Amino acid sequence: MFEIQHVSKSFPGVRALADVSLCLQAGEIHGLIGENGAGKSTLIKIITGLYRPDTGRLLLQGNELHLASTRAALKAGIGAVHQERNLIPRFTIAENMLLERLPARMGIVQSAALKQEAFHWLQKLHLELDPEMEVAQLSVAQAQLVEIAKALTLDSRILLLDEPTASITPAETEHLFRIFRALRDQGVALLFVSHKLEEIFSLCDRLTVLRDGKAVVVNQDIKTLDREQVLTAMIGRAQTIADLPARVVDDTQIVLEGRELRTARGHRHINFALHRGEILGLYGLVGSGRSELARALIGVEAVTGGKILVNGQPASPRGVRQAKQKYRIGYVTENRKEEGLLLILDVATNIATTVWERLRHFLGWIPRRSEEQLAGTYVDRLGIKVSSVAQQVGTLSGGNQQKVSLAKWLAADCAILIIDEPTIGIDIRTKGEFHQLIWQLASEGKSILLISSDMPEMLHLADRVLIMNEMQLVGEMQNSRNYKEMSQAIIQAIHTHPAHTEEGEAEVH
Ligand SMILES: Nc1ncnc2c1ncn2[C@@H]1O[C@H](COP(=O)(O)OP(=O)(O)OP(=O)(O)O)[C@@H](O)[C@H]1O
Ligand SMILES: [Mg+2]
Numbered sequence: 001m002f003e004i005q006h007v008s009k010s011f012p013g014v015r016a017l018a019d020v021s022l023c024l025q026a027g028e029i030h031g032l033i034g035e036n037g038a039g040k041s042t043l044i045k046i047i048t049g050l051y052r053p054d055t056g057r058l059l060l061q062g063n064e065l066h067l068a069s070t071r072a073a074l075k076a077g078i079g080a081v082h083q084e085r086n087l088i089p090r091f092t093i094a095e096n097m098l099l100e101r102l103p104a105r106m107g108i109v110q111s112a113a114l115k116q117e118a119f120h121w122l123q124k125l126h127l128e129l130d131p132e133m134e135v136a137q138l139s140v141a142q143a144q145l146v147e148i149a150k151a152l153t154l155d156s157r158i159l160l161l162d163e164p165t166a167s168i169t170p171a172e173t174e175h176l177f178r179i180f181r182a183l184r185d186q187g188v189a190l191l192f193v194s195h196k197l198e199e200i201f202s203l204c205d206r207l208t209v210l211r212d213g214k215a216v217v218v219n220q221d222i223k224t225l226d227r228e229q230v231l232t233a234m235i236g237r238a239q240t241i242a243d244l245p246a247r248v249v250d251d252t253q254i255v256l257e258g259r260e261l262r263t264a265r266g267h268r269h270i271n272f273a274l275h276r277g278e279i280l281g282l283y284g285l286v287g288s289g290r291s292e293l294a295r296a297l298i299g300v301e302a303v304t305g306g307k308i309l310v311n312g313q314p315a316s317p318r319g320v321r322q323a324k325q326k327y328r329i330g331y332v333t334e335n336r337k338e339e340g341l342l343l344i345l346d347v348a349t350n351i352a353t354t355v356w357e358r359l360r361h362f363l364g365w366i367p368r369r370s371e372e373q374l375a376g377t378y379v380d381r382l383g384i385k386v387s388s389v390a391q392q393v394g395t396l397s398g399g400n401q402q403k404v405s406l407a408k409w410l411a412a413d414c415a416i417l418i419i420d421e422p423t424i425g426i427d428i429r430t431k432g433e434f435h436q437l438i439w440q441l442a443s444e445g446k447s448i449l450l451i452s453s454d455m456p457e458m459l460h461l462a463d464r465v466l467i468m469n470e471m472q473l474v475g476e477m478q479n480s481r482n483y484k485e486m487s488q489a490i491i492q493a494i495h496t497h498p499a500h501t502e503e504g505e506a507e508v509h
Helices: 040-047 070-075 093-098 108-124 140-153 170-185 197-203 227-235 290-297 320-327 336-340 347-363 368-381 398-411 428-443 455-461 483-493
Strands: 002-011 014-024 029-033 055-060 063-065 078-081 158-162 189-193 206-211 214-221 250-263 270-276 279-284 303-310 313-315 329-332 416-420 447-451 464-469 472-478
Touching (some): 014 206, 029 197, 040 078, 040 158, 070 078, 140 158, 140 170, 170 197, 189 197, 197 227, 250 290, 270 472, 279 290, 279 428, 290 416, 290 447, 455 483, 472 483
Parallel strands (some): 029 189, 029 206, 158 189, 279 447, 279 464, 329 416
Antiparallel strands (some): 002 014, 250 303, 303 313, 464 472
């Protein structure tokens, strides 16, 4: 149905794609994987007319395609969910979903029908959202699902999915995969990018692997490949997972505590304690209120009742900066691109910003060379793919931006780190490295509140797991380190309804 022939694309200082060919068949799900910066998104942007290839051709059913714009790609039946969100925050969900279709069909009457269809797709994705709600109100995961729902309304023959499952939990992923499989069975060609190998193996029919811009496995039947072979193709060697050394949690010392916390977002009866040197997991479905709780803890969301205590003292942080300076709480946001990074500045400056504020106090200014040295250490350790530490962060691949944001907070000297979905979009090799860094920080006595929808990650790292549903904590478990037992118990617990009802409580918006 669709063919990419000998496509190359360069940016200043980097060859993003080098002579890449692959083909998509009607009725297949084609996996596309590779490490951060391998060229996956660049390829997708070329197929959707966002980037022009330097050389090479695109063929749709044998005819050469010259895509002058993204609109041209849409017209040709090519739909996409990009890695970064493209929703307009001040528009409603329905408006965002219908935006690209309105010019195609005329008249107000049909727009009502389209809205109906938008609603239909939201429901199909089990998204209980009001289509009239503003997109700015959505969590990262909800926005991702809305973006997918939007792409589905387009009725494309070719659907390109750049890490569609990055921010969502396994339960949501299941619904999504059912829909992808149904589309495949209707003859749609899907190109699916993911860093989660289990997803690739459960969903895809064929696979293409990119490494440093080159296709090292092309159109290969997935049944002929195993995990080791795919990893070797991606990284150039088999992956080894290092065992994490034993660690001691000082459970006599509580560093962060919530007592009967209530927030303007609707949290009720939040009670928890984070100990010194502990990694405390917070698990729940999309929309259960985990990130909102994290934001309330640093004062970005309003706390309307109860208490936050830091080292036993009542605390009321008023935002990211104050939380860090006064209470030594760092918050690695889930929404890194919008909140976590200065996209127009370079890698060295971004990594050094949090350190900078601390050192400025003594030094007055930071020599550029120290910034570069600090950044260099993390660039090496997390394998951040940059042409130099002077590269502008906005031009890095999605995963590499993420790594910069993580590096920034790992370098900051916080006593408490709240880490929200740390390894979304991060490649497998770096994930292991990052887990070791977190573990090491905890060994050094730092305390970590870990929000992750990645169950293996959660159970690999957390000492205890809190479970959240409908803005309340509905369970707490000591991690037995028995994966099967723990994951089953957690999955069961996330559907527990909170014991406290809203009865007699005023509605807060
Ligand atoms: N607009 C741009 N300007 C400069 N360099 C760019 C630009 N877009 C991409 N690159 C570079 O091209 C390379 C490939 O990036 P790409 O975004 O395709 O990677 P990716 O495989 O999607 O990675 P990830 O898994 O992190 O999303 C990277 O080295 C990146 O820095
Ligand atoms: Mg990408």
